[in-house]
Structures are given as C-alpha cells and as structure tokens.
Amino acid sequence: MDTSAEPEPVRYGDIVLIYIDERRRYIVRVEEGRVFGSDKGILRLDELVGRPYGSRVKLSTGVEALVLRPLLDDLLSLAYRRRSQVIYPKDLGFIIYIADIAPGKRVLEAGIGSGFLASAVASRLRPGGRLYSYEIRKDMAEIARRNLELAGLLDVVEIKVADVRSGVEEKSLDACLLDMPDPWNALNTAYNALKPSARLVVFVPTVNQVEKTVVALRRHGGFTDIHAVELLLREYQVKEGSVRPSTRMIGHTGYIVYARRV
Amino acid sequence: MDTSAEPEPVRYGDIVLIYIDERRRYIVRVEEGRVFGSDKGILRLDELVGRPYGSRVKLSTGVEALVLRPLLDDLLSLAYRRRSQVIYPKDLGFIIYIADIAPGKRVLEAGIGSGFLASAVASRLRPGGRLYSYEIRKDMAEIARRNLELAGLLDVVEIKVADVRSGVEEKSLDACLLDMPDPWNALNTAYNALKPSARLVVFVPTVNQVEKTVVALRRHGGFTDIHAVELLLREYQVKEGSVRPSTRMIGHTGYIVYARRV
Amino acid sequence: MDTSAEPEPVRYGDIVLIYIDERRRYIVRVEEGRVFGSDKGILRLDELVGRPYGSRVKLSTGVEALVLRPLLDDLLSLAYRRRSQVIYPKDLGFIIYIADIAPGKRVLEAGIGSGFLASAVASRLRPGGRLYSYEIRKDMAEIARRNLELAGLLDVVEIKVADVRSGVEEKSLDACLLDMPDPWNALNTAYNALKPSARLVVFVPTVNQVEKTVVALRRHGGFTDIHAVELLLREYQVKEGSVRPSTRMIGHTGYIVYARRV
Amino acid sequence: MDTSAEPEPVRYGDIVLIYIDERRRYIVRVEEGRVFGSDKGILRLDELVGRPYGSRVKLSTGVEALVLRPLLDDLLSLAYRRRSQVIYPKDLGFIIYIADIAPGKRVLEAGIGSGFLASAVASRLRPGGRLYSYEIRKDMAEIARRNLELAGLLDVVEIKVADVRSGVEEKSLDACLLDMPDPWNALNTAYNALKPSARLVVFVPTVNQVEKTVVALRRHGGFTDIHAVELLLREYQVKEGSVRPSTRMIGHTGYIVYARRV
Numbered sequence A, B, C, D: 001m002d003t004s005a006e007p008e009p010v011r012y013g014d015i016v017l018i019y020i021d022e023r024r025r026y027i028v029r030v031e032e033g034r035v036f037g038s039d040k041g042i043l044r045l046d047e048l049v050g051r052p053y054g055s056r057v058k059l060s061t062g063v064e065a066l067v068l069r070p071l072l073d074d075l076l077s078l079a080y081r082r083r084s085q086v087i088y089p090k091d092l093g094f095i096i097y098i099a100d101i102a103p104g105k106r107v108l109e110a111g112i113g114s115g116f117l118a119s120a121v122a123s124r125l126r127p128g129g130r131l132y133s134y135e136i137r138k139d140m141a142e143i144a145r146r147n148l149e150l151a152g153l154l155d156v157v158e159i160k161v162a163d164v165r166s167g168v169e170e171k172s173l174d175a176c177l178l179d180m181p182d183p184w185n186a187l188n189t190a191y192n193a194l195k196p197s198a199r200l201v202v203f204v205p206t207v208n209q210v211e212k213t214v215v216a217l218r219r220h221g222g223f224t225d226i227h228a229v230e231l232l233l234r235e236y237q238v239k240e241g242s243v244r245p246s247t248r249m250i251g252h253t254g255y256i257v258y259a260r261r262v
Helices: A072-079 A089-098 A116-122 A138-150 A183-193 A207-220 B072-079 B089-098 B116-122 B138-150 B183-193 B207-220 C072-079 C089-098 C116-122 C138-150 C183-193 C207-220 D072-079 D089-098 D116-122 D138-150 D183-193 D207-220
Strands: A015-021 A024-029 A035-038 A041-044 A056-058 A064-068 A106-110 A130-135 A157-161 A173-178 A194-204 A223-239 A242-245 A248-250 A255-261 B015-021 B024-029 B035-038 B041-044 B056-058 B064-068 B106-110 B130-135 B157-161 B173-178 B194-204 B223-239 B242-245 B248-250 B255-261 C015-021 C024-029 C035-038 C041-044 C056-058 C064-068 C106-110 C130-135 C157-161 C173-178 C194-204 C223-239 C242-245 C248-250 C255-261 D015-021 D024-029 D035-038 D041-044 D056-058 D064-068 D106-110 D130-135 D157-161 D173-178 D194-204 D223-239 D242-245 D248-250 D255-261
Touching: A015 A035, A015 A072, A024 A035, A024 A072, A064 B194, A072 A116, A072 A138, A089 A116, A089 A194, A089 A223, A089 A255, A089 B089, A106 A116, A106 A183, A116 A130, A116 A138, A130 A138, A138 A157, A173 A183, A183 A194, A183 A207, A183 A255, A194 A207, A194 B064, A207 A223, A207 A255, A207 B223, A207 B242, A207 C207, A207 D242, A223 A248, A223 B207, A242 B207, A242 D207, B015 B035, B015 B072, B024 B035, B024 B072, B072 B116, B072 B138, B089 B116, B089 B194, B089 B223, B089 B255, B106 B116, B106 B183, B116 B130, B116 B138, B130 B138, B138 B157, B173 B183, B183 B194, B183 B207, B183 B255, B194 B207, B207 B223, B207 B255, B207 C242, B207 D207, B223 B248, B242 C207, C015 C035, C015 C072, C024 C035, C024 C072, C064 D194, C072 C116, C072 C138, C089 C116, C089 C194, C089 C223, C089 C255, C089 D089, C106 C116, C106 C183, C116 C130, C116 C138, C130 C138, C138 C157, C173 C183, C183 C194, C183 C207, C183 C255, C194 C207, C194 D064, C207 C223, C207 C255, C207 D223, C207 D242, C223 C248, C223 D207, C242 D207, D015 D035, D015 D072, D024 D035, D024 D072, D072 D116, D072 D138, D089 D116, D089 D194, D089 D223, D089 D255, D106 D116, D106 D183, D116 D130, D116 D138, D130 D138, D138 D157, D173 D183, D183 D194, D183 D207, D183 D255, D194 D207, D207 D223, D207 D255, D223 D248
Parallel strands: A106 A130, A106 A173, A130 A157, A173 A194, B106 B130, B106 B173, B130 B157, B173 B194, C106 C130, C106 C173, C130 C157, C173 C194, D106 D130, D106 D173, D130 D157, D173 D194
Antiparallel strands: A015 A024, A015 A064, A035 A041, A056 A064, A194 A255, A223 A242, A223 A255, A223 B223, A248 D248, B015 B024, B015 B064, B035 B041, B056 B064, B194 B255, B223 B242, B223 B255, B248 C248, C015 C024, C015 C064, C035 C041, C056 C064, C194 C255, C223 C242, C223 C255, C223 D223, D015 D024, D015 D064, D035 D041, D056 D064, D194 D255, D223 D242, D223 D255
C-alpha cells in the first residue's frame, strides 16, 4: 500500500489499465518485450516501465492513452473471465454494506462462480480476515482462482470444491453469502457457521427463489430481521441544458434477501 | 476482532442491540445499574453481563428479547444522531464499491454531515488507512464526532473544521468523496489530492447539481470516465403464495456522480 | 357535450369542483340552499349558479376559490367511495390503451370493485358501446353503482351480480378486463366472450398471480401475444434550479397481464 | 362498428394482422392478386377473403399463421412510419387518461410528429370530437397524414402546418397536448384555447425541459394543479417456477407535465 505523495512508477509484472477512451479500456500485464495492440494503434509495454501512473503515452498512431493503476472494479469489468452470470456493482456494493464486510472478518461464500463477489469481499478483509468459498463445480472454482490471482487476492480466499449444503467446518463466522440456485437448502449450514447477529445474504435471480428463501428462513427459526430487496441502477446522459436518463437500462439482475442469525 | 468459535459474552461498556421485534430494536450501552425500558417491559442491563451474544432474555413483562452485537448498519439506523440529510445503505454500498474503499486506503471526504458515510468508509480502512473529513460547520463536525465515537471509529478519522474548497494538505489519496451542495467548487481540491486513477465520488440530491458537476468535471480536464447514476431500492413483502413489492417506497435519495482522476 | 366557445354557466344539479389549493379540492353538487364548508371558510352554493365555469369566488373568510368542471379523474380521486383496492391512473391509462377502449366498443369487466376502472372505460365507450360488469359481491356492486351515477355513466354500464367464472351471455366482445383474485379461472369465459384478436387484460397485485395467469393463458391455447408488465410512476418536485424526484413514492400497485384471443 | 356475435369475414381492402409468432407480426392490406411474403413462407392474400377473422391459415411452407383484425396498437407498433421520436404505449395511455380524452371532446395537439399520439387520441373522439394538430414541418405532417389514413382516422383530425406558438383559432377546447421542444413558448396559446378546468399535457424528453415548463406554468398564472411525472414500464419473463423482470429495459422515454387551466 503506497501512501506517499510521490506517484508510483510502473514496474515489470504490474497489471495496468491502458485507457484510450470510454470504450477502449484494457487491462494488461507489463512484461518484457510484450506489445499491446488495439484498433487505435500499438504500444511497446517496455516503454511504460519507470513512468509514473497517470502518465499519458502515445500509441504507434499518435493516439494518446493514459496508463492507470486499475481499481478492483476495472479488473472485474475488463479482465475477469466470466463463465457464470456475474453480480453487478450495484449489488456488490449493497452486499458488502449489508453483510458488514470489513477488515478482519471471516466470511463464508457459496458458490464462488466467476469470483466477482469473492473479489469484492476479499479485497476488504485484509489483514486477518478470510473468505471461505465453497463451489461444487471444479471448473468454476478454477475460473475463480485465475480471476482472484489476477487481482492478487488468492491469499485471502480459501476455495473449497465441496457442497455447502452438506455443512462446513468453519464456525463463528461474521457473514455468509449465498449465490446459488437453492439457498434454502443451505440454511442449516449458514446457521451453524454464523455468529449470533451476523448477516446471511442471499442473491437470487427469480421471484420464486425469493419466496422460497424467505419462507424457509421464517420456518427455520434461527433467523430474524428478514428482508427482500432489489436495486435498480439508472444511468444518466448529461449534456449542458439536456439531462436525461439513458434510453437503455439493465432492467434486472437479481434480488437480495438478507437476515440475521439469532 | 474475535474470530474464535466460542460466542463472546457481553461485557460492561459494550454497545448492544436489544431486539424485541422488527419495530422494536434498541442500541444501548451496558452500564452498571442501568435499566433499559420499552413499551414491552424493562430490563436490568446488569443481567446481560456474562451472557453470550445471541442469548434470549426476558423483559419484566415476560416478553422475550434477543441480545445481539450490533452491526455498523444497526448503529447508523438506530443510534446515530441525524442533524443533516443522511445517506442510505443503497448509496453507501455503491459509494464504497465504486470508490474502492479497502484496508489501508487514504480517503478525503467533505462534508462529514452526521457521519454516516464517514462511518461506512472508516470501518473498512483499518489498519493503516485514514479518512480525512472536512466540514465547514463546527456543530455538524461535533455530531459526527459523537456518532463515530459510538461506533469506535474515531481513531481512523481526522475531522477538520475547514472549507474543502480552499484546498487540503493531503496528497496522493486513494479516493475523494464529496457530499456538499456545490461539489463543482471542490474539483481542484480533489484533483490535487488524488492519485492518478483514483475515484472522485459525488453525492447530490438534485438533477441540477448532477448537471453542474458533470459539466464542471468535463471542463476541468483532469477527470475522465465520468458517470452519473441513481439507485432505486425496492423492498418486497413476502408471504407464501403472495409476493409483491411494498406499497410505500423511498422514491429518491440522491444521485451519484463518479469519475477518475487522470 | 359542449363544444361552443362560450364558457358554460353553473346550473343547479351540476357536480362542481371547488378548488381552493392543491390540498383543498372538493366535489359538491350544487343544490338550492346548500352551504359548502371547509377549514378555509364557507360558501353558499346558490351564489355559483349562473357564473361561468372557471370563475373565482370568495369564501366567507375572503379566501378565493375556483369553480371548475370536474374531470373524470377528479371524481375518481376526490368523490368516489372506495371500499376495495382501487386502480391508479397510471394503470387505468395503460389498460385503456392496451385494451383499445374506444367509442362503440363492447367490453366485459369482472369484478367491478368500487367502479374506478369501469368509469375510466365507460366514459370512453359512448355512443353505442357498452360495459358489462360482473361482480359477485352485491355490496360492492352497489358502491360501484353509486359512483358511476355520480359520474353520469350508469347508462353505459350493465352491472350484473354474478360469477364471471361461470360464463357470461355476451358474445363477440372487443375487450375483457379482469380485476379479480383468480383470473385464471375466468379464461374460458373470456375466450368465449371475445372476438378474435381482442385483448384480455388482467390486473393483479402479486407476482404469484402473474405467474398463474400467464401459465394458464399458455396452457389454454386460445390466447397469444402474452405479456406481463408493471408500471412505476415517479413524481418530481420542481423548483427553479432544484429538480428532484419526490422522496415518497407509491412503490407498487399491481401487475398488468395482457394477451389476445386467437 | 361490428357488435354482432358472428365473426366478421375478411374483405378486400381490409388491413389485416398476419400473426406467425411473437416476432413475426405483419400488417398488410388485402388486395386482389397480392402475395404476402416472409422468411417463414408466402401467402396469397386472395385466400383470406371471406374467412372469418381469427382463422388459422397455412403459408406456402406449411407454417401456420393467424389472420387477425389489428388493434390500433398493432398499427402503431408494426405499420406506422416513424420519422420522429415516437411516444410509447405507457405514455400514450397516461396522456389519454389524464387529459380526459373521450368521445365528443375537442383537442389541440402540437406537434403531430409521426402521428402516434394523434392516433391514440383521435380514435377515442368519435363522434363529434375533433383533434386539431399543429405541425411546423410539412414533411412530418405528411408522414402523420399517411399514418392516420392507414388507421382510418383522417376524418377526425385536422392537420395544420403552422406554428402553435403564434396562437390558434380554436377556442374552448377540452385538452391541449404539447409534444414539442419548447412547450413553454406555447402556454399563451394553450391558455387561450382551453376551457377552464381543461388539462394541458406536455411530453418532453429532458429534465431541463421539465424545469422550464413547470417554472413557466407557475409564472404564467393561468394554470394550477401542476404535476411532473415519469412512467417506467417493466416487462416480466414468466416461466412456471421462474418469474423475473426482463434483463433489458427501456430506461427512459420522456417526462409528462400536466396542469389545468383556471
């Protein structure tokens, strides 16, 4: 973590964001001899080394680009492989907030999918915290591992290829996040793994899953303060004297059910 | 940070959540001889000491209550004093995500208001991180200080009664969060304080402020990747066989404008 | 229907809208000797007779009021009795449009409830058109009858206290509107009563009813072009330099399912 | 208007809807010797004549199609030429409702654009009613005329190529609908043309236009009961056991401002 006033220089091995314009943003690893190519021109990555982050560089065509340090959100939206439906920023943010994800917390997740939620959580757990991610599909676990490695988060996450519905070893956890088709079958697992007062957060795409989850939570008896919500994000087109929401919009991603263990 | 499997006991001095039902949730500090009162009965707080969190206790009337360890969200919604318009969870979560708030980061905020955003951010910065919160109103700064103290977050936050529009001393920060009436007058401050690639996030209640902020960001030249969004949260009423959104809804809180420094 | 250029005068027997301010709007019938009273003063209604609609009059206190000819929407929102959940303007408008309600059309409705939808439809069917409204509850039918009488629409509507699920006599209708708990039990009725190509429109409050209705429509085989939608209405607070959506919003009224008979 | 129980037969000259599936819906005029072609096969239109509406016919490939009588909404969505931004059903319905469009009413509109709003209104004014549509662009007026002719609505509409901002001859109208870039410049026209109590309804795409319109309405003094709203339409994907909103959504069409003349 750099907290000094001096801009950091790019080094070999760094993951950088090459920003040409809003539609042309690329994540690349700076390696010796490597050449970055786009429809706007190419760039020898050796040229970047030693320059401070935030520098403007010229592509072979004279077009300018910015060399930026990627945020986690850049990695997720530009570089992560997606083999499953992923969770969007509006939902990631709400889950992080409502599950009280913070440094030092120990968190259970199932399934890991492509690792988007795992990354958003894991990056906020250091030091001392830990994410236990269960995934029944080995291939998905592998995709997630590669994505987390790219973001440098593998040390915080323990990926287990196992069925969360059969129970987990971890105890006294601070939060449990379920992104799976039948979360109602994992409520005992969640109950046994969570501390009292800790939040269980469930992400599901259909109303039917919301219904089954909430009904099962009430029947279980080990949870209270049960809520089901959805978030809609609206983007605006802003020109001076002409502000309006964008015509196209993502109308639905999923619902978030949350409750706390008693 | 407790990470053991044993439930922790309540101790004198603890801030606890007494949960009677969804509408009766109270935050109290456990002090010797103190009595908690509600319309459902009273409780001598001494009785709680030594009991594990998650215990059920009986009020004087026989009504049961749960003794829970409060999450930050509980403190914000139940115990924080509000002297200004506060930021809601849906917006807090998105801001935390999009500003890449994480352990070790150094963040600028103005103004602190009642300290809701400050708390959501500060709780995710330890260890090593720091929040520099500027506030022009001394009385607001005082409210925020009391709220942050309640949440045990004062060590992470440096509250400064000063005008962020006149510039700040901090340099090379990881994020800048503006919740003030005229954020367009603080763009130079933000530009000078932020690292390249770091996010500026602005929260404003009116469309006119969105317009002025976005136009000013474009004119400034030091920011790119400019977005203006709003989030709508819809809560659902779930009964078996009868799922529907709640009739009443918060129709608007504010807009979020975000950009990155180049 | 008055289409002349001269403002019409108020006559005895007229239903008028007395408009004091946005929160003080009253529907009253002008009768000899009657006195209208409000917290802003009283008004002898005899004084209105002969004055043109649109006149300003003074209450006993000197406060001004406008005497306006009510629109149907005024009657619905200010004067209609409500004994059941009513349908809101956003939904009424969409139903009228999608069901192709127009002069001369013959329409089936069940149930009539408080008569809000019946009124919005009936007022657009003259001359030659007709609304057949089935209602199983006699008391509801009576409420609706009184409301329709107030709006002068009784001649267009035939209210039948009967169960639409048992079938109807009418044939070759132009539209069928179902606002009842179990519309899936009325699909045969609708199919037999409708012309080919005519629209069936269903209004239901829960997602579960949407699911059952759509599934039943597909299974029935006599309907195509099946859609399920919901409408959200957002009101704005507009001041110069400060435009924002209202903080409070109706988050849900109901879902509209529509299809066409083949 | 056919109100008999017998299904009507298709005749030469009829405008019919050939419905193959949800994505293949075509409006064609039945003319002697004409052949309808699609990627699913062809159909000699002579074969339709004499068959009742609602019949199933076979294309050359054996694929079945339905022959339906088009609703106005079918014409608008499938057959109308669009040279301007058009108004969507959700907004058309609300405008019809709030402007109290009904048989016999006399209505002012500007501009006519492609004639979508004009059609939705005109089809509900017969008999006796009339729509006066002002349009400054001759080419747009011509497009609208062709569209209205297709729908058989030309007799109800008087299209005038003129600038509504300069005033209109019509007096004592029942409603005024403005779909133009600067409605605030037509408020005097609306005021002079409308009856007291009648509604002015404005459709504009940007928040800035909402602001200017509302501010101008308040300053004018001749209008009261001023509202600014927007409607969002959400479509649902319904499968048994799996109900969810559609992923893609139209995020914005326009805002509706309405007020009443005093």
